[in-house]
Amino acid sequence: MKKEHIAEFRFYGELNDFLPLRQRQQTLIYRFSGHPGIKDPIEVLGAPHPEVEMIVVNGQLVGFDYQLQANDRVAVYPAFKNRDFALLVKLRENISPNPRFILDVNLGKLAKFMRLLGFDSLYRNDYRDKDVINIAVNEQRIVLTRDRRLLYFKNINHGYWVREVKAENQIDEILGRFDLYGSIHPFTRCLACNGILESVTKEEVLYRLEPKTRLYYEIFSRCIECQRIYWRGSHMENMLQRFANLLAPKASAC
Numbered sequence: 001m002k003k004e005h006i007a008e009f010r011f012y013g014e015l016n017d018f019l020p021l022r023q024r025q026q027t028l029i030y031r032f033s034g035h036p037g038i039k040d041p042i043e044v045l046g047a048p049h050p051e052v053e054m055i056v057v058n059g060q061l062v063g064f065d066y067q068l069q070a071n072d073r074v075a076v077y078p079a080f081k082n083r084d085f086a087l088l089v090k091l092r093e094n095i096s097p098n099p100r101f102i103l104d105v106n107l108g109k110l111a112k113f114m115r116l117l118g119f120d121s122l123y124r125n126d127y128r129d130k131d132v133i134n135i136a137v138n139e140q141r142i143v144l145t146r147d148r149r150l151l152y153f154k155n156i157n158h159g160y161w162v163r164e165v166k167a168e169n170q171i172d173e174i175l176g177r178f179d180l181y182g183s184i185h186p187f188t189r190c191l192a193c194n195g196i197l198e199s200v201t202k203e204e205v206l207y208r209l210e211p212k213t214r215l216y217y218e219i220f221s222r223c224i225e226c227q228r229i230y231w232r233g234s235h236m237e238n239m240l241q242r243f244a245n246l247l248a249p250k251a252s253a254c
């Protein structure tokens with residue numbers, strides 16, 4: 001029979017969201033044999049690997065290639081709000097300064113809000129898990145999901161389990177988690193299809209406008225993908241009013 005070893009695990013911050021209530025903020029004993037990769041026990045205990053930002057074993061930073069040893073003491077950390085330090089051991093490539101997203105089927109309203117603020121956000125209400133994973137991998141997109149199961153798939157590199165239930169709160173959660181407040185560009189993306197909006201003259205789109213729109217509006221843009229027309233004062237601007245607080249300059253932390 002293989003010899004059984006133990007190791008101690010401690011999960012920090014919001015990684016505790018994935019643990020059963022009684023195991024949160026506790027030192028957990030993990031029993032194992034052989035030398036499993038460190039990702040296995042982390043996920044068996046509850047935390048999906050895309051949510052893990054840093055792993056410290058016996059005081060040393062390690063990567064996902066680390067193999068667990070007998071009596072290891074493992075500390076597992078989530079993404080840090082303050083990114084002003086460089087990790088010596090990175091678990092994955094950094095997220096690009098212009099991150100691109102793919103949203104799981106339950107996040108349709110959030111997808112619209114993200115497009116409204118100018119973030120490249122793919123979404124379809126008939127995505128299967130396989131589709132989300134493949135697109136995320138092929139296009140290096142960050143997976144946003146309300147279904148935490150999805151984040152345990154090994155091919156997913158960047159992903160995040162959306163904790164909030166209401167889309168109005170989810171958008172704030174995502175802007176904070178990915179530090180996007182400085183990258184908001186409203187009126188640059190189509191709400192319906194995620195396509196880029198281009199400015200067009202009123203003359204170009206006149207034939208497609210309702211009489212009242214013709215009368216009252218002068219500034220128009222059109223989706224380069226689905227050709228939908230947007231104008232100031234439209235549905236889009238009304239939606240944007242709901243986020244006035246998000247768009248206001250944030251007070252500096254110091």
Ligand SMILES: [Zn+2]
Nearest residue numbers: 190193223226
């Ligand atoms: Zn479009």
